[in-house]
Each structure stands twice: as C-alpha cells, then as structure tokens.
Amino acid sequence: MRGRSFSPKDSFVEAYLGPEPCALGPSAAGSSTPYPRVSWQDLSIVNRQSEQTMDYRAPQTDMRFVLHEVLKVADHYQQFGMDDPPGEDLINAVVEEGAKFCEQVLLPLNRSGDEEGCHIEDGVVTTPKGFKDAFDQFVENGWSGLTSPTEFGGQGLPESVGVAIKEMIDSCNLSWGCYPLLSHGASEALKHHGEPWQREAFLRPIVEGRWTGTMCLTEPHSGSDLGLLRTKAEPQADGSYAITGTKIFITGGEQDLSENIVHLVLARISDAPSGTKGISMFVVPKFKVDQQGAMGERNEVSCGSIEHKMGLKASATCVMNFDGAQGWLIGPPNKGLNCMFTMMNTARLAVGIQGLGLIEITYQNALAYAKDRLQMRSLSGPKYPDKPADPIIVHPDIRRMLLTQRAFAEGGRVLSFEAALLVDTSERHADAEVRAEADAQLGILTPIIKALLTEMAVECTYHGVQTLGGHGYIAEWGQEQLARDARITTIYEGTTQIQALDLLGRKVMGGKGQALGTLIEKVTANCSAAEAHEPLKAAAARMQETAADWAALTQEVAKRAMADADEVGAAAVDYLFLSGYILVGDALLRSALVAQQAHIDAKLRDGKQALLNFYVDRILPRVGQHAASIRAGGKSLTALPESMFDAA
Ligand SMILES: Cc1cc2nc3c(=O)[nH]c(=O)nc-3n(C[C@H](O)[C@H](O)[C@H](O)COP(=O)(O)OP(=O)(O)OC[C@H]3O[C@@H](n4cnc5c(N)ncnc54)[C@H](O)[C@@H]3O)c2cc1C
Numbered sequence: 049m050r051g052r053s054f055s056p057k058d059s060f061v062e063a064y065l066g067p068e069p070c071a072l073g074p075s076a077a078g079s080s081t082p083y084p085r086v087s088w089q090d091l092s093i094v095n096r097q098s099e100q101t102m103d104y105r106a107p108q109t110d111m112r113f114v115l116h117e118v119l120k121v122a123d124h125y126q127q128f129g130m131d132d133p134p135g136e137d138l139i140n141a142v143v144e145e146g147a148k149f150c151e152q153v154l155l156p157l158n159r160s161g162d163e164e165g166c167h168i169e170d171g172v173v174t175t176p177k178g179f180k181d182a183f184d185q186f187v188e189n190g191w192s193g194l195t196s197p198t199e200f201g202g203q204g205l206p207e208s209v210g211v212a213i214k215e216m217i218d219s220c221n222l223s224w225g226c227y228p229l230l231s232h233g234a235s236e237a238l239k240h241h242g243e244p245w246q247r248e249a250f251l252r253p254i255v256e257g258r259w260t261g262t263m264c265l266t267e268p269h270s271g272s273d274l275g276l277l278r279t280k281a282e283p284q285a286d287g288s289y290a291i292t293g294t295k296i297f298i299t300g301g302e303q304d305l306s307e308n309i310v311h312l313v314l315a316r317i318s319d320a321p322s323g324t325k326g327i328s329m330f331v332v333p334k335f336k337v338d339q340q341g342a343m344g345e346r347n348e349v350s351c352g353s354i355e356h357k358m359g360l361k362a363s364a365t366c367v368m369n370f371d372g373a374q375g376w377l378i379g380p381p382n383k384g385l386n387c388m389f390t391m392m393n394t395a396r397l398a399v400g401i402q403g404l405g406l407i408e409i410t411y412q413n414a415l416a417y418a419k420d421r422l423q424m425r426s427l428s429g430p431k432y433p434d435k436p437a438d439p440i441i442v443h444p445d446i447r448r449m450l451l452t453q454r455a456f457a458e459g460g461r462v463l464s465f466e467a468a469l470l471v472d473t474s475e476r477h478a479d480a481e482v483r484a485e486a487d488a489q490l491g492i493l494t495p496i497i498k499a500l501l502t503e504m505a506v507e508c509t510y511h512g513v514q515t516l517g518g519h520g521y522i523a524e525w526g527q528e529q530l531a532r533d534a535r536i537t538t539i540y541e542g543t544t545q546i547q548a549l550d551l552l553g554r555k556v557m558g559g560k561g562q563a564l565g566t567l568i569e570k571v572t573a574n575c576s577a578a579e580a581h582e583p584l585k586a587a588a589a590r591m592q593e594t595a596a597d598w599a600a601l602t603q604e605v606a607k608r609a610m611a612d613a614d615e616v617g618a619a620a621v622d623y624l625f626l627s628g629y630i631l632v633g634d635a636l637l638r639s640a641l642v643a644q645q646a647h648i649d650a651k652l653r654d655g656k657q658a659l660l661n662f663y664v665d666r667i668l669p670r671v672g673q674h675a676a677s678i679r680a681g682g683k684s685l686t687a688l689p690e691s692m693f694d695a696a
Pocket of ligand 1: 298
C-alpha cells in the first residue's frame, strides 16, 4: 500500500491472520478473503427461506474505473492541501475491505431483518437480530468515521472514497444503512454549525460510533412544508432550551445500537416569526450531556411508537415525543432551516446513492436469474439447442429490462461519485473560486441525483421483479423486498416533486441559469470530444442533438412562469427527468470515451460502448417525451376547477 496508513485496514490485516475463516452464505463468493466475526448461521431468525440470499458481488471493477479513470480522484486530492492525500492503492484497499464487510456481514442480514422487523416495548426499540453486532463491527473497524475530520477522531478520507462504501451498504442492506446515514448527516450539521463545545461533546462520539444521530423535522401536519411546524423551544436560565412537541417518521429515533442518540430538532423559539423564517435548530440528546461532554440522566424525549411500513422494515421509524427536553441551539436563532440544509443536502445525496445501490443489486440478481431460467425459444431459432428451452436472457425484452438496470447503475455511479467529488472540492480545494463553482454545480446535481436515481430504483426493482416472473413476486428470491424497500426513497428527504421544484425554481431560475449554463457547456464539450472517436460518433451526435434543446426549453419555461407561476409546478418533474436522462447519457458517453484508451480492458471497453448504444436508442428518447409535455404547458392541469376531479 502506497503512502499513508489506514487504520480500518490495519485491523483487517490483523483479522486475516485469524485461524478460522467463517462459514458464509452464497455471498461469500464475492470476495476471496472472509470478513471476520461472521456467524450468521447462529441467528435463530434465519430459517429455510431466509437462507436464500441474493446474488451480489460488489462492482469493484466498475468503481475503480469510475474513481480512477473517469474522475481521476487521486489527481484532484493533490489540490486539496491534504498532508497525505490518498492514492489509488489506498482507495482500492478501502473499497475492497468495505466490499467484504457489506457482502459478508450486511447482506446475510437483509432478508432476516425484513422478516423480523423492529419491535417496541415500553418505549424501548429493538432492531432485528444481528444488527447490533454488525453495527459494532462497523464501529470497531473505523467505518463510522471514514470521511469525518481527523480532529474529531475520523479518518479524514474524502467523500468520494466514502461514496463507494455507501453504495455497497445500500445494495446489501438498505435498512441497516439508514442508521449510519443519519449519523453522517448529523455530523455534517454539527461540523459546519456547532459551537466548539458542541462539536467536542456531540460530534466526536458520533464519529467514534458510540452515539448516533437523527434528523427531526417532520410533524403530523408538517411534512414537505416545514413552515408549518409547531414544536416549541423555550429559553432556560442556563442557556439551554426546553423543547416540546411531537415529531413523526423519525429514522433511528430510538434503537438499541448506540449508547446515546443525538437528535437534531427543528423548533420555534417563543415569539419567533411564523413560517420558515422562524425555525431554529437544536441538538437534543437522548441522555443529557453537559458542556464538558459528560453524559448524564435521561432527557425528556421518548419514543411513542414505531411505524408499520411497506418496506425498510428493519429501520426503526419512530414517533418521538419531546416533553420539555433539554436542547441546545445550533447556529443562529431563526436560521435553523439553513443549518438543516447542510444536513439535508448530505442526506439527499445519500438517498440518491440508496437508489444506486438498489439498482445495482436488482440488476445482479435479475441477471443471474435470466442466465439460468429456461423458458421458450428465441424467436430467431434456438440458441441453446441442447437444452429443453433457451435461457430467458435471449429474449429481447428481458435484455431491455436488464440493460435499463445496468445503464442506470453505471451512469448513476458516475453521477453520484462525481457529486461526492464536488462535495470534497467545495470543502477542501485551496482556491475559493473553485470551491464556489463546485458548490454551485453540486446545488444543481443534488436534486437530480436524489430524485432520478430513486425514481429509477423504483423502475429498475420492478424490472427485476418482472425478470423473475412469478418468482420475483414471492419472497424467496428477495426481489420483492428490493421493490418494497425502494419505494420510500422517492418520498423521504424531500419527495420527487419537492426536488423538482428545488431544481427548476431555486437552482435553475433562482440562479438565473448560470450553473445550468456551465453544465450544458460541459455536456456539449463532452459530446464534441466523443464525436471525434469513430465508434462513438453516432451516439455522441444523438446526445448533442438532444442536449441542444435543453437551454431553449429552460428559457421557454422561465418565460411562461413570468406570466403564471403555476407553470413552474406544472413543468418541474418533467424538467427534472429530462435533465437527469441527459446527464446519465452524458455519464455513459464519458465512460465510453474514457474506455477507448489503449490500457483499458477490451471487455470493459466493449461493455461501455454497448451500454451507451442501448441508452441512446432506447432510453434517451424519453427526453423528447418530457420536452413535449413541458411545451404543452400547464393549462390542462391548472385550468380545470377542482370539482372536475369528482366522478360524474
Ligand atoms: C420510512 C420513513 C422515514 C422517514 N424518516 C424521516 C426522518 O428521519 N426525519 C424526518 O424529519 N422525516 C422523516 N420522514 C418523513 C418524510 O421526509 C416525509 O414523509 C416527506 O418529506 C413527505 O412529507 P409528508 O409525508 O408529510 O407528505 P406531504 O408533504 O403531505 O406531501 C404529500 C404529497 O404532496 C406532494 N406535494 C407537497 N407539496 C407539493 C408541492 N408544492 N408541489 C407538488 N407536490 C407537492 C408531495 O410530493 C407528496 O406527493 C420519513 C418518512 C418515512 C415514511
């Protein structure tokens, strides 16, 4: 390993020397060296059906291709002024070890966690069997602080390394991954807005994995519209606030994984203005914490109940009651929404990556099945005459579903890893102008990644179910769980509709089209560069043609919106999909272009080229449909009176 050392790796190396490789489920095929301390057969919850786990092998080759060839992350790190920037070898080692943890520890708990779910008794919530042990291993091996600042005990690695680990976690166990996801969001908010004592007291234990974080926004009457929230914060003589109110749907609000839970709560200080201008952010721990960081008695915060859900059953979704709980203001009064946006942006990208993880695993599982399952003959004559029927992968529509999944996995990976690199650049680059530019690009990419990759996860997991036919619909093969789990990702952290309004209203029109202009220029330049390569010429020209309309269409919407603001709402979701499909096309085009280099493996090069051709032929035309809907305007939606919605 080149350059610096990496402490999780050190403990992994130690673990390699352990005498007994653990017996593993089918996922063990994914990595040659077993991950330590796995004994999932011991779990009493594992029954005959649960032993049927999914096929998943971490896509390390593609991850390395994206990180090192497409994005060249290590070159970027050289400009971050890091003492010892991570090189390719270290990054690969981290990804490899992360893959082992995910394949061998988290994946075997996915099915059993779904079956068992979370339970509550007298306000105490228990996560499914094996979850706590997996969390302990995660913490012991340093994963909880992988990308957190070294001054608070983290590893200080860039987000663009951490993103690969996130994707694998989300493929293997979406529910389990929610617990560290929210902790990461809370640490970001504390890092950026906490006072020094608050960072010491709350951030450090979260980074160390002893405590976890939550995000408490939603109330029964206040979801997308946070301006309606009512939770109160009364100033106390000691400088703290008494927090009173009810929050619903709080992920990890109560659980048995960590010693303490740090709730970041939005509330109104007495006499604060109404609406979003009167919201402040508070840190409210489950067990009180003094300014020296010492943990004390139980705070007045409790879990009233947990939700019974369509999917994501192993993630505890809690009703949280705050009854005069001790809380501390984070950031300036009435600026809570700004502070929370730091956390929400991190979390929004993270939810986009949940979509990516689901797309990858549904593809792998569906592909394995499609190669194996023999049904009917190919229309153009038997492809496997020695077998009683052909494997279903010969049928064109099965291929369409598989390639759709693969295109969004590989294109989505470039997009979301690039967004993580923009996070790094916006925080670490030495040049302030470069930081600001990265931040603007990130602003526009975040809602697209969040909404598009989650919507595609819903589509792709359904393709996965369809590929398996009736077997996709029954529990045994795991596909139906993926489809159920995927459904929430388009809703939480701001629904697709809210992301679309953020993109079109705030980021594009609010930013006077500047960041969008930069993005369009980049896409255009990429198309021109690819057109110079004969094998990519036709696809690049089609991409160029499609992207050429993007700016004009944006101007048309902006003009219509001046006359009628509802036109923004009518166009927004179509506009988000249109932008997203162009960007995924751009990502696949860039990948195919980079893969033209002589040192790239021929199979990888051919695969990238074939995927691009498929995408341009079969997915990119969706852009035209969205453009037509946008150009039709919003009148057919807005002009009719509400009474017309009632049946005649
Ligand atoms: C499993 C789960 C976990 C969650 N975890 C957390 C958590 O940890 N912390 C937390 O604070 N919250 C959490 N939530 C809440 C989640 O963020 C909200 O459910 C979500 O923001 C939507 O709010 P709502 O459910 O009140 O829907 P509403 O806001 O009532 O929306 C209903 C519908 O109206 C649409 N809509 C609303 N306004 C507009 C508009 N202006 N234009 C177009 N359409 C619009 C929405 O898109 C949606 O389709 C979680 C929810 C679930 C189910």
